[in-house]
Amino acid sequence: MVFERYESIEKFKNEVEPFLEKNEVINNLPLGIVKALSNNITRYGDKKPFLGLVKDDKENIILVTIMTPPHNLIVTGEGHNLEEAVIEAVNYLINQNIKIPGVVGIPNVAEMFVNLWNHKTGSIVDVTMSQRIYRLDKVNNVADSPGKLRKADMEDFNLIKEWASNFVEDCFGEGLTDERAEKTALNLIDNKRLFIWDDNGAVSMACKSRPTKNSIAIGEVYTPPMYRGKGYATSCVAALSQLLLDEGYKFCSLYTDLANPTSNSIYMKIGYKPIADSIMYSFK
Secondary structure: OOEEEEOOHHHHHHHHHHHHHHHOOOOHHHHHHHHHHHOOOOOOOOOOOEEEEEEOOOOOEEEEEEEOOOOOEEEEEOOOOHHHHHHHHHHHHHHOOOOOOEEEEOHHHHHHHHHHHHHHHOOOEEEEEEEEEEEEOOOOOOOOOOOEEEEOOHHHHHHHHHHHHHHHHHHHOOOOOHHHHHHHHHHHHHOOOEEEEEOOOEEEEEEEEOOOOOEEEEEEEEOOHHHOOOOHHHHHHHHHHHHHHHOOOOEEEEEEEOOOHHHHHHHHHHOOEEEEEEEEEEEO
16 A cells, blocks of 8 residues: 555546545535646645545555645545555655645544644644535525625625635634735636625625536635624525526535534525534644
């Protein structure tokens, strides 16, 4: 069992897609990133991505690792010899002096990786966020708030720049730099990924991202404090979810912060069903 690093995104994509697509909901994050990289989508940064995997003696994939600096290393895998594969990956990263800011993945894989990394490097490990992955196949009937869903445009730029930074601050305790917020807002608008719930003005937002073979994810759901408690986020996510299903996607997925019971309740009311947990660690 040996860790294999890939320089070619196309070769890596051809190797890992069939493995990841066996569980499209849980693997939406790595699948979406691999597809975006193969299509030269630049929202994952301009630094070279780290792409690697471990196979067993029968050429079955046991572990997949993806990192698009400065973001965390994504780990996903399965099999009775998963621990051995994680050891191979950790040893490779350490021996090659590859720095990683943290790890995200399903708890059993991520915890296995983090414990070994901590043991070998002495890094201080923090849990950044405990998350839950949801899947939606059908939108429930939910009461609409006043307003309607529309696609964001450049007239929304300054507002989206502010909201994008506020969203990140709500999630991680620190907002974006002005430059990063501008790039994020432009990317969301230019790629027609961002949608606004408009009630005589923008009151909530959500975006579509990471399309895969059968599904697409919803993220960046944000409502400013002054507009909360009025059902705008529920209406926004429900309408966007239905729009995406109508476009031909078989299902939608999303990640939630388990520390936010309000958002988890909203999504389940819309029709999202919990599939698995995910955990995000940071290293210091």
